[in-house]
Amino acid sequence: MNDDIVETIDWRGEPIDCRACRHQDMLALGKCKLSHACVNDRYARRIDRFFNWNPELSNDYLKHEYFEIRAIAAKRAAVFGLIPLLDDAEETVRWNAARRLPKKHILKLRNDPHREVRIRIVSLLDDADLVPMLQDEDYYVRQVIARKLAPNLLDWMVSDPEPEVRRMVAQRAEKNVLLRMMTDPEPRVRVEVAKRLAPEILARMRGDEDWRVRYEAASRIDKELLAELAEDEDEMVRETVRARLNGDQT
Template sequence: MNDTIDETVDWRGEQVDCRACRHQDMLSAGKCRLSHACVNDRYARRIDRFFNWNPLLANDYLRHEHFEVRAIAAKHAAVFLLVPLLDDPEETVRWNAARRLPKKHILKLRHDPHREVRIRIVTLLDDSDLVPMLQDEDYYVRQVIARRLAPNLLEWMVGDPEPEVRRVVAQRAEHDVLMRMMTDTEARVRLEVAQRLAPHHLARMSQDEDWRVRHEAASRIDLDLLAQLAEDEDEMVRETARKRLAEGRSENEQYRS
């Protein structure tokens, strides 16, 4: 997309001048190209292409003034030079360094001030290393954790204050945790629970205050427990229950005949 842009300016907005560039000798060798592969250009795609063509130069640019240069250089530089970048003021630089470093170096980014860094860090850590992040101030960080954490550890998140986090827990948790979540205060969470419970466990949810939960129960609950739902106050719940009861009676008649 950046290649369609005609301008060739640096990150300060000044015109790129190949004659003043330290790499001007590379131009004739085809190792860089104005408006296409240039470390001085302000457009990330052109910087990225420059380092793809010349990865051995990345070490020299880890302290460049333009954060895009530092971030892209971090993708190619020697790993042993990346640790200082975890303290870079730009989150993109910190993340590009973190994704290549051993886990022991990136644990401190669990408390990074930028939510995007913390979200991405979750994908690099093991369950035990995620525990300190269960109280993260950003609900989406916790939601990502709930998607990644092993199902047998999700009971730690049953009491999360954000319903969207608890919904993810309900989608992945083991049976014992699901049973505890049947009385969650949020109907959206209880619906997730109802959709995963076996039919013979839906009796309690057939009396739920939310029609969507009762409708799920009416759709799958054992036939001998459908009578109450056939008289439900909600039309969709009643119709679903009565239809299943009628189909059940029809099957029984066919069986007897």
Template sequence: MTTTESDIDALDFHGQALPCAACRHRDWLAEGACRPGQACVHDRYARRIDRFFSWHPELAADYLEHPYFEARAVAAKYAPVFRLLPLLDDPDETVRWSAAARLPQRHLLRLRDDPHREVRIRVAHRLQGSELESMRHDTDYYVRLVVARRLPEHRLGLLLNDPEPQVRRELARRLDSSRLICLAADEDAEVRLEVARRLPPHLLVWLCGDADWRVRYAVTERIAPKQLAALLADPDPEVHALAHERLAQCREPPFPTDHQGEQHG
């Protein structure tokens, strides 16, 4: 059964009843400017905290040192940027992650080695140039994948020897087609398949003997007709059937051989 927001009890982060009587904003209750169970800065549910700050963004800076990490993280979305720098040293990764979304790039450099991968992933999504390149050796493959997706094409060669196949597959999708031959002998079949889909047709002969039938099939779909002979005897029935089909199409005469279209006197 799906849980909805209304199913979540309105409690504070200690699991206790909301402290409305002692809250500094208690006078707002009558005005509807805060609503227990919907918009409350003391609620343990982040969506209700977020709704409170969306109504009162001017209060966000007052909660950047709140003892509850969700309150600090949500407040970081609304507080003035110049107040966020101390959050880079916050003990909770959710807060650092939230601050990293808004701080200028020069302040993010210290988070490139953050112990939490989600923080480093966010940093990789925001850094540019040489600062982004510096994350290509990150221990987490997904951080490196983000780098591979965002680096300029002419710098992708820096990742050609990455140990993670998913990273190299991204290179095979993004590299200039003239440089794809560098990955034609990759140990991962999915990488070679991406290469076969993009390599210039005159270079596909390098993949005619690939160990994976899917790669050879992709080659057969795109290779120049004069090079199809290498695939006519392929051990895979789908590959050699396609090779014969393409070759037959290439040999069809350009005009009808009967005389049905001729005029008779």
């Protein structure tokens, strides 16, 4: 497959000259190809193809000036050479090193300055190792943690200041945690709670101030408890009650 890009320039913006390349002997052997598989090219796809063809050269490029070369070399270099890259100035380099290193070496990236690294590092860590990240300043990092933690550990995040994080908790937490979230101040969170409660527990929320919660209650609680929702201020709630009482909906 050919690249759409036709230019052949290096990371400094200069034209590539194969005659000046340290690997010029590889050209005749088919181990590199201008505009296709070239370590000097500025485009990541071509650099990646070069190291795919010549993985044994990856170690030699872990300190290269161009971050794309360091990052791509890190994908195939020997693991013992990757630890220094955890302090690289570029987040892409740090991540490519982290994904291949043992956990004991990557724990410090829980405090990485770049949110994308912290988000990705969550997938590599055990639940216990994520505890220090529950206070991460970025709500999306915490949301990713809430998506990964075992359900029985989500009670740690019930009081998270961000509603979207608590919504994720409500979608996955065990039932005893849901009971604590029935009075969450955010309607969107209570809606998620209502969706997962058993009808007999959901009945406690039939007077909720948010119509979406009342609608969920009207749809599933025992018919004997529907009377107080028959004159609800929301039309959808009233219609749901009428339909159930008339036997059109179970």
